[in-house]
Amino acid sequence: MNDAEVSAALTRLARSHTWTWSATARDLFDALDTDDGARHHPTALVAEADPAVFVAMADNPDFVARLEAELARTPAPRTERPDVAYFSPEFGISELLPQYSGGLGILAGDHLKAANDLDVSLCGVGLFYRQGFFSQGVVDGQQSESYPTYTPEGLGCVDTGVTVTVPFPGRQVSARVWRMDVGTVPLLLLDTDVAVNAAGDRAITDRLYSGDRRHRLEQEMILGVGGARALTALGWDVPVHHLNEGHAGFLILELLDRRIAAGDSLADAHAALGPGLVFTTHTPVPAGIDRFEPELATEYLKSWAAAWKIRVDDLLALGTDPQDDPPAFNMAAFCLRTAARTNGVSKLHGEISRKLFAAVPGGDAITSVTNGVHARTWIMPELQALFDDALGAGWADGDPDAWAAVASLDAAAIAEIRRLGALRLQALVKERLGAAFDPEALTVGFARRFATYKRANLLLQPAEELAALLADDDRPVQFVFAGKAHPADGPGKALLADIVRYAGTDEANGRFLFVPDYDVEVAQALYAGCDVWLNNPIRPREASGTSGEKSALNGGLNCSISDGWWDEMADDRNGWTIPGSDADDPAERDTEEAADTLALLGGDVLTTYYDGGAALGPAWIERVRHVWASLGPQVTAARMVADYQRTLYGPALDAVAAVSTT
Secondary structure (H helix, E strand, C coil): CCHHHHHHHHHHHHHHCHHHCCHHHHHHCHHHCCCCCCCCCHHHHHHHCCHHHHHHHHCCHHHHHHHHHHHHHCCCCCCCCCCEEEECCCCCCCCCCCCCCCHHHHHHHHHHHHHHHHCCCEEEEEECCCCCCCEEEEECCEEEEECCCCCCHHHCCEEEEEEEEEEECCEEEEEEEEEEEECCEEEEEEECCCCCCCHHHHCCCCCCCCCCHHHHHHHHHHHHHHHHHHHHHCCCCCCEEEEECHHHCCHHHHHHHHHHHCCCCHHHHHHHHHHHEEEECCCCCHHHCCEECHHHHHHHHHHHHHHHCCCHHHHHHCCCCCCCCCCCEEHHHHHHHHCCEEEECCHHHHHHHHHHCCCCCCHHHCEECCCCECHHHHCCHHHHHHHHHHHCHHHHHCCHHHHHHHHHCCHHHHHHHHHHHHHHHHHHHHHHHCCCCCCCCEEEEEECCCCHHHCCCHHHCCHHHHHHHHCCCCCCEEEEEECCCCCCCHHHHHHHHHHHHHHCCCCCCCCEEEECCCCHHHHHHHHHHCCEEEECCCCCCCCCCCHHHHHHHCCCEEEEECCHHHHHHCCCCCEEEECCCCCCCHHHHHHHHHHHHHHHHHHHHHHHHCHHHCCCCHHHHHHHHHHHHHHCCCCEHHHHHHHHHHHHHHHHHHHHHHHHCC
16 A cells, blocks of 8 residues: 555545444554544544655555455445435434434434444435534533534535425525445435525524524424435435434425325325334423424425415324324324334333324334444443454344353453453543542442433432442442533533532542533443443333443443333343332432432442452352343344344335335
8 A cells, every 4th residue: 555545545444434333443543643632533634644644654564454454344335225214313423423412313323333234225314513512511510512613524424416405484495415424324414504595594404402493393304305305316216214203204295295296195195105104202201202383383384285285284284193282293293193113212112102192193003122222332342352252243233142152251351341441431530520530449320411300310319328328438439420411401400510519519528420521432431431320210201221231231230210221121130120119299209219229329239349348249240241141132233223124124115115016
């Protein structure tokens, strides 16, 4: 390789985004580190590097050999039409790609990565947010937000040359289509910051989940209608569309329009769409459903109704849930009425969803596919190497036989890996907080969105008991918290402020920490370094949750309310289930469940961790082995995507093919 070939090869690897889960790929970019204290997307590192660096790389046989080996492991992106288009308002690929806010986006990113691993014919469709989601600061104990600006090129996107238009009241709004590759899987991102748009329209895709209801609706029109038109403009007549939540539901408008233009009635067109639509709902509570006031929705729907020569009320009716008070255009109801295949994201959530949407046609047919996580993204590299050597490659795909081999893992090797993870977390805490962190102490982690139902401050209620636990020098316990509250969520911000305030008290004893600016990098350090993962939502409001799955893959034990994925996978040995209160009064319920949680942590959890008198005692290591054997086959995104392929995508493709041949 010469210097130009090295530069081109590194650019290809940077744009493939396989480095987000491949440590060997990330290592290749180390020589381009700017040492400015900030982390940069590898595409930007390559573009801005001194040309002399590539000359030196080309003259280094070891580097060239590693680069060529990585290229050989990196398949080319798909160019042919995919079978499935996966629509989502956010995609969490890496902390260097701030196009996600939390669990929904991380799940979507893991879905694309697993589709790459399993060679599933799928593409993603989303929006490109020039200011992404906010960067978090903590000033005087309160969350603050800042919004850096990003360019698509700087984040590894390539201009497809396609621009689509979407009808808005009295105007057409244009969106440029960028392509970001996630291994073999193309991700199309629509961007309204183009010169032909008015200033207000250029800002439609400015920030993730910002602005008022009109802004949100306009983003969803670009995602759904614009996304469908982008696929067509690329020549991809995709047979199956997967709606990851109702945010992309306006896709249905575009698909209806095509059939009505071909001569179908609204009813016939609507019925014909069902076989090719998959809809996944992620909320177990009415407040989490995307609804728009009928007057607002009418502004954007009336042009479609006029073109189809129907009353706008007939179109609004497709998005009604009789339980809504006041009436609204309900995006989940719109999707449920249309899609032939619908699912929740855990078994319990499937049950809850059938009740929640009982009044909506199609609501009684909701099934479930339990969420999983992309193993190689979330497991620390040294543990991956141990698994590769001892279990074979099948562990990452959720192979039960591969995971069964954890029984043979040496206890000392497990303890060493766990200590290495704790040292990584210690380094992060020192960097972010300048605070002390004991890598030998039992470490309890809590990191997620600061929504009220997740009850981040639950353990602060039994203040004396918590203080006593934190004061124990013989068997030390420390807590590490992280997470963001939505900028408009006052109660969520108040929870965060409670945590930050308590961390600074004498009672916290320096063992109760809040790490700011939660992102993928912080999460990875927490999953590797925490011994216990705490999850105490109000049951059954956690649709699935995936943070505890990531902790489990790293050898962490869950201590959780029986909700979401934990409700179906807990077996009394792979963690601890917090007893649920039967109290009707919310305050009484919280008091009881807080006491039960602290009793578990200060009792069996603490005793097991310090079994034999030292940290990571034999009983704890045996539990870690069981966590891997029992949960490893169940919690991977490979298992999840394989379930989608078997139970939803495959049948949908068969149904579409059957219709097209009749």
